[in-house]
Amino acid sequence: MSDYVTPKKDRVPVGQKAAFGAGHLVLNLLPGALGVFMFFLLTAFGMDPLKAGILGALPRLFDALTDPIMGFISDNTKSKWGRRRPYIFVGAILSGILFAALWQLDPENSQSYNFWYFLIFSMIFLIGNTMFATPLVGLGYEMTSDYNERTRLMAFSQTVGQIAWMIVPWFWVLIADPDLFATQAIGVRQLSLYVGGACIILGILPALFCKGIDSANMENRQKITFKSMFSNVKSLFMGIVEVFKNKPFVKLCGATFLVFNGFQMVASFSFFIIVYYMFDGSYSDAGNWPAWFSTITAVVTAFAVIPIISYIANKKGKRNAFIISTVISIIGYILKWWGFDPGNPWLMFMPIPFMAFGLGGLFTLMMSMTADVCDLDELKNGMPRKEGTFGAIYWWMVKIGQSLALFLGGLVLKMVGFDGNAATQTVETMTSLRIADVIIPSVTAALAILIMWKYSLSEDRAREIKEVLVKRRGEL
Known part of the structure; x- marks a missing residue:
């Protein structure tokens, strides 16, 4: 502790x-x-x-x-x-x-x-x-x-x-x-x-x-002008190469890709399950239940999950906090099987406190850990610090993965036989969709845990790096 x-x-x-x-x-x-x-x-x-x-x-x-x-x-x-x-x-x-x-x-x-x-x-x-x-x-x-x-x-x-x-x-x-x-x-x-x-x-x-950081005396920055455009392109690609050589950062990107995009693949499934499984295809009967499901998820994430994650991270370290939060989210994904109950719509809120640990923990911790990675990059490659490049590459991975997840989500819907033009869906289709809704995010979350299991940038290592950088910059 x-x-x-x-x-x-x-x-x-x-x-x-x-x-x-x-x-x-x-x-x-x-x-x-x-x-x-x-x-x-x-x-x-x-x-x-x-x-x-x-x-x-x-x-x-x-x-x-x-x-x-x-x-x-x-x-x-x-x-x-x-x-x-x-x-x-x-x-x-x-x-x-x-x-x-x-x-x-x-x-x-x-x-x-x-x-x-x-x-x-x-x-x-x-x-x-x-x-x-x-x-x-x-x-x-x-x-x-x-x-x-x-x-x-x-x-x-x-x-x-x-x-x-x-x-x-x-x-x-x-x-x-x-x-x-x-x-x-x-x-x-x-x-x-x-x-x-x-x-x-x-x-x-x-x-x-x-x-932000005082950049007045930051060395080795490139000139941003039209004349230096071609040399800047070369520097840009060299910077990207350096970013991908940073092993802890690559682990962060891989874990994020799996957790976020596993969630994104099935994000629309909850809406379809509520409407077609719980309310037999009746949008009027489903009413505001899908909206309340999303809103309650956000409320629980904001005011319960994120503060808990922050506390665990400060006591147990960020890597351990990520593993704990991801395990809890897997429990939530599994509970969806019983939560989406046609006989009792209120049960749909049961998995939310567990599921919310997935994305709530992910971006809180990964953004904090990326900041630590920027210190490691400065230690190895010197100035200028590349927070913008690291942030851009991280979110580039998220966006590319999101596009892939949207495509794969549609593919899953097609494979299970979902027909958006039909008033109702077959029992086989809804059973297969519910199984996919549980298994896909659970498996991707488990793989993310494996990736982060040997994440090396611990709290002690991060503080050692900070001390070296402070001395190198001549700061008090």
Whole structure:
């Protein structure tokens, strides 16, 4: 058990934690709202399903390419406001404006016009969003150099970020409510304005109030100019190669890929099981149960699971906390078999306190551990520190894996014989779907535990590295 007390100079003030958390609320709100609104491309704007699929896939691939570039740029930026904050400020404003503009579609327009309008604005929106998100993640890695304070900072930000997932499920209900909006298209257009405005207000807070590492005298940074573009590309790829040589970081990416994308593969299954298994295909009888399932999950994650995970990590170490939380989540996945009971809908909430340890522990711990990995990289490769590059590569892995998970999830639905056009599903289909809903995330979580079993960057090693870096930089 660790009895270490964080020095006052390494503690992040509550105001800065709140501002950083506000940024993470935006990080969750934008993709959450985007996922809900994408459904209404089909129902409100009459988009062909194939074209809607293309609009979902192409921007994701583009986004995965821009992340490492933005990470490299923010790592090497020199300004009196720091390496990250100018991009966060501008990126938050662009993200909010462009998200709202993205959804100003009209069902009266031709399908071709709406397709190209949405595709072009998606690409532009993602540039603004990458300008905001990648430096924000990098800023979090450098706000404190303390092993335990990093976990507390990430726990706080993840708790605030979960508020988005308490809100987003109800967008379905609001947009489809004829008493609020005359049509779904009007609902999407108006609600996107509110989402965009909230993202601007909350997104600029980290740029205004959060403080990163003092980079004034940071050595070996590349010049970011048009003339140095080609040499920068070479440096970018060399930096990426160095990142992938960092074995602890590769383990973090592998474990995240398995836990998150195992969960993502079956994320939609709960909705289908509630509607088709518990309520025999009746959307009216299912009512708000799916929304409440998602909201309660977010509430439990934010206010129960994340604080517990933070406590365990500070007492037992981050690796042990990850293993414990992942084992608990496997128990939750297994309990879903009995939780989804047609005779008692309230039982669906039984697995949630256990399942929530999966993602609640994952991103709280992995983001804290990535900050430790950045110290290891500085020890081995020197300056400049590459928080932006590490953050970009980490989330690049998440996004690529998410795209794969969405594809595999659809493949599983097809394999079990699920028919989205049918009013009801066969007993065999629902049994197979329920088995997949339990087995897939349980197996991927177990594999993640195996990967992290011999994770080498312990608390003692992290503190040794910090002491060496402090002496090397000449800090007091």
